[in-house]
Amino acid sequence: MALQLARSGSNVRLGGVVEIDLLEGMVTDCENVRYLPGIKFPDNLVACPDLAKCLDGVRDILVVVPSHGLRDTLTKALPLLGADSRVCWATKGFELHSGKLPHQVAAEVLGEDRPVAVLSGPTFAKEVAEGLPTAMTIASNNEAFGQALAAMLSGENFRAYTADDFIGVEVGGAIKNVLAIGAGMCDGLGFGANARIALITRGLVELMRLGVALGAKNETMMGLAGMGDLVLTCTDDLSRNRRMGLALASGMTVEEAKVEIQQVVEGVLAAEAVKEVADKLDIEMPICHQVYRILYEGASPREAVGALMGRELKSEQE
Numbered sequence: 001m002a003l004q005l006a007r008s009g010s011n012v013r014l015g016g017v018v019e020i021d022l023l024e025g026m027v028t029d030c031e032n033v034r035y036l037p038g039i040k041f042p043d044n045l046v047a048c049p050d051l052a053k054c055l056d057g058v059r060d061i062l063v064v065v066p067s068h069g070l071r072d073t074l075t076k077a078l079p080l081l082g083a084d085s086r087v088c089w090a091t092k093g094f095e096l097h098s099g100k101l102p103h104q105v106a107a108e109v110l111g112e113d114r115p116v117a118v119l120s121g122p123t124f125a126k127e128v129a130e131g132l133p134t135a136m137t138i139a140s141n142n143e144a145f146g147q148a149l150a151a152m153l154s155g156e157n158f159r160a161y162t163a164d165d166f167i168g169v170e171v172g173g174a175i176k177n178v179l180a181i182g183a184g185m186c187d188g189l190g191f192g193a194n195a196r197i198a199l200i201t202r203g204l205v206e207l208m209r210l211g212v213a214l215g216a217k218n219e220t221m222m223g224l225a226g227m228g229d230l231v232l233t234c235t236d237d238l239s240r241n242r243r244m245g246l247a248l249a250s251g252m253t254v255e256e257a258k259v260e261i262q263q264v265v266e267g268v269l270a271a272e273a274v275k276e277v278a279d280k281l282d283i284e285m286p287i288c289h290q291v292y293r294i295l296y297e298g299a300s301p302r303e304a305v306g307a308l309m310g311r312e313l314k315s316e317q318e
Contacts, residue, residue: 001064001090001119001153003036003129006045008155014047015054017076018069023049035263036129055080060088060152062119066264067093067174067273070102074109081110086145088117088138092173093266094273099280101170101214103141115142117149118166120173121224122232124239128158135159137225139169161224168220171211175288176230177241177267178274179203182291183234184245185301199287200234206285210274213281241267248294249301271295286311 006012016023022034026047031040041047048054055061055077065073070091081087087110091102100108106116121136128134138153138160140146150160163169179199186195207230208221220226233239237246244265247257258265271292278285290304299307 001062001128002045003039003041004153004158006042007131008152008158010044010152012045013054013058014045015049015051017051017073020049023047036126039129051076052080059084060086063087063089063091065091066266067091067102068096068269071095071105071109074106078109086115088119088149090119092120092177093270094174094277096269096273097276099273099277101167101174103166103170115145116140117146118169120169120229122228124236126238131157133157135161135224137161137163137169137223139163139166141166163220165217165220167214168211168216169225171214171216172207172221172226172229174270175207175210175274176233178271178288178291179230180233180239180241181245181267181271182287184242185249185294188246188249189301200231203287204230206288210278210283210285213283240265244268254295268295
């Protein structure tokens with residue numbers, strides 16, 4: 001996202017609160033050698049390991065961290081923000097145990113009055129960094145901020161749409177990673193294209209079921225941040241969550257798969273968080289529940305498929 005903003009004309013500082021050694025390397029290398037090797041930073045993108053210097057005089061801040069790090073990152077950034085600073089995030093997922101979506105976490109840390117926004121949609125980092133055509137959705141509590149972000153991000157190969165449905169945009173990002181683990185297991189077990197598309201389609205039903213219960217709009221969840229992100233994450237091996245499912249189907253443990261993937265696999269923690277939220281609201285989410293059982297209760301992927309296929313027959317509209 002820093003690369004995209006810079007390529008579209010913004011002056012960008014890239015900072016962080018962890019992996020400071022990685023940032024320090026970017027200062028001299030002018031690229032992210034660990035995760036995006038070979039993609040050089042434009043002159044208007046600089047790494048800034050000191051967070052206070054990174055945020056000094058900056059109006060717009062984009063936070064791109066896993067959901068379990070959002071509250072801590074915002075808390076550390078808060079005293080460094082200006083009175084007119086606007087904050088957006090590309091974080092996906094419910095906060096574990098509290099069940100809060102990112103915009104609720106942000107409101108608790110930053111207050112209710114600051115302009116904020118969420119960026120979400122079908123966007124693999126590698127493809128964005130390579131400048132391949134991409135589209136995403138921005139939801140904001142401030143129309144001017146949402147439109148400004150869309151303009152700052154959009155360019156020849158990148159298109160940003162605006163929305164006002166925070167919940168719908170964030171629910172899609174919170175659930176799709178869990179379903180992608182299931183899709184990876186499905187393919188890893190050799191169940192074929194029929195099973196994969198059934199999982200994605202019924203997974204979308206689960207996503208919409210929970211989204212509606214939380215106050216989301218159906219049309220948002222049928223868009224880029226919902227169905228779009230779900231299909232992408234379930235079907236392409238750039239998805240870390242899909243690769244986790246493939247690894248589990250091959251017989252690896254969760255910990256062994258994490259070592260092999262070497263990056264945060266959001267769907268593992270998301271499976272627990274989604275189960276907690278669904279249980280609290282009494283929402284039926286059988287696919288997500290079976291993924292949770294595999295990750296946390298020792299169920300085998302084949303056993304989980306059997307449980308899903310053996311469920312009571314019902315109308316597709318239920």
